[in-house]
Amino acid sequence: MRADTGTPSAYIQPIYVTKPLSLGTRSDSVKQRDHRLRGPSGAGSERKEESPTLARKRPSTRLPESDKPAVPDELLKRARRVARRLYKAYPDAHCALHFESPLDLYVATVLSAQCTDERVNMVTPELFRQCRRVEDYLGLGTQRLEKLIQSTGFFRAKTKNILGGCQAMLERHDGEVPRTMEELVKIPGCGRKTANVILGNAFETPGITVDTHMGRLSRRLGFTSEKDPVKVEADLQRLIPEKDWTKFSHTVISHGREICDARRPLCEECPVRKDCPFPGSPEQMAEMESRARSRSQGPKKKTPTKAAAKATTRARRTPSTRPRPSGSSKADRTSKKKSG
Numbered sequence: 001m002r003a004d005t006g007t008p009s010a011y012i013q014p015i016y017v018t019k020p021l022s023l024g025t026r027s028d029s030v031k032q033r034d035h036r037l038r039g040p041s042g043a044g045s046e047r048k049e050e051s052p053t054l055a056r057k058r059p060s061t062r063l064p065e066s067d068k069p070a071v072p073d074e075l076l077k078r079a080r081r082v083a084r085r086l087y088k089a090y091p092d093a094h095c096a097l098h099f100e101s102p103l104d105l106y107v108a109t110v111l112s113a114q115c116t117d118e119r120v121n122m123v124t125p126e127l128f129r130q131c132r133r134v135e136d137y138l139g140l141g142t143q144r145l146e147k148l149i150q151s152t153g154f155f156r157a158k159t160k161n162i163l164g165g166c167q168a169m170l171e172r173h174d175g176e177v178p179r180t181m182e183e184l185v186k187i188p189g190c191g192r193k194t195a196n197v198i199l200g201n202a203f204e205t206p207g208i209t210v211d212t213h214m215g216r217l218s219r220r221l222g223f224t225s226e227k228d229p230v231k232v233e234a235d236l237q238r239l240i241p242e243k244d245w246t247k248f249s250h251t252v253i254s255h256g257r258e259i260c261d262a263r264r265p266l267c268e269e270c271p272v273r274k275d276c277p278f279p280g281s282p283e284q285m286a287e288m289e290s291r292a293r294s295r296s297q298g299p300k301k302k303t304p305t306k307a308a309a310k311a312t313t314r315a316r317r318t319p320s321t322r323p324r325p326s327g328s329s330k331a332d333r334t335s336k337k338k339s340g
């Protein structure tokens with residue numbers, strides 16, 4: 001069993017830990033369909049034989065082409081080099097969530113929002129024991145489901161999403177988890193990030209999952225300057241071959257958890273340091289300075305709000321109506337002098 005890092009997981013690392021993914025029939029049918037689409041494998045010629053119409057039909061998570069200029073050759077080569085080194089450094093990078101079916105993965109993914117994979121994996125065995133189909137979740141009802149998933153946090157919203165998602169799957173997809181990005185993102189609780197996880201790990205459709213680690217590393221490595229996850233995904237799709245998108249996601253996220261921490265990246269131990277523009281960059285220097293400053297200053301002082309600042313100024317200007325102690329006013333002091 002893989003030891004999870006226990007970091008809050010905006011992202012999920014599926015693991016085929018306790019049992020292999022029981023998608024035998026489905027996977028077989030996908031392989032057969034892909035075989036039909038691609039023609040006989042081997043000799044590296046399958047793509048050439050594929051008609052453009054069939055190629056369009058194969059599910060893909062590729063975003064529409066942006067109007068950005070073509071990727072410079074040097075950046076492309078560097079990105080591929082970084083990817084290769086990371087694959088070598090994390091050969092076992094994979095999903096940390098336990099699941100046996102696409103529905104399990106959908107539910108585990110919803111539960112993993114603002115929660116560690118470890119905690120999710122503690123909750124799901126009992127949940128999956130009771131619920132194998134969408135009807136089981138719907139039959140469980142709100143209160144019982146809330147109780148089962150309570151320890152993952154935000155359990156009311158998660159319950160609503162899971163029940164909404166199961167209802168939608170029952171009504172629109174015969175109780176099955178849909179297999180395309182377009183359909184998945186219409187399911188409650190399933191954004192593009194979750195959809196990429198499900199497609200990549202349960203349906204063999206490559207996808208780049210942009211969570212907080214992927215976003216941070218992509219910017220540090222100079223692969224994107226975007227902050228919006230969809231734009232980051234689009235930039236990465238231009239750099240990494242489609243077949244590697246899922247593997248790339250697991251690998252980069254593992255690297256983000258283990259080495260390239262948000263606050264203290266261990267650059268000196270990093271296998272891609274030579275190809276990373278971040279160490280010594282103005283961005284990193286600024287981060288280090290601000291960390292040093294906050295350490296020396298201790299806890300941050302509370303900045304007064306505009307209203308509070310105004311009130312203070314007004315109080316300074318307004319003469320106080322409180323009686324002064326006798327002898328403290330200017331008049332008192334003058335009369336004292338005269339009498340003295």
Ligand code: SF4
Pocket residue numbers: 220221259260261265266267268270271272273276277278279
């Ligand atoms: S060199 Fe540092 S910033 Fe760059 S990827 Fe490695 S750990 Fe992250």
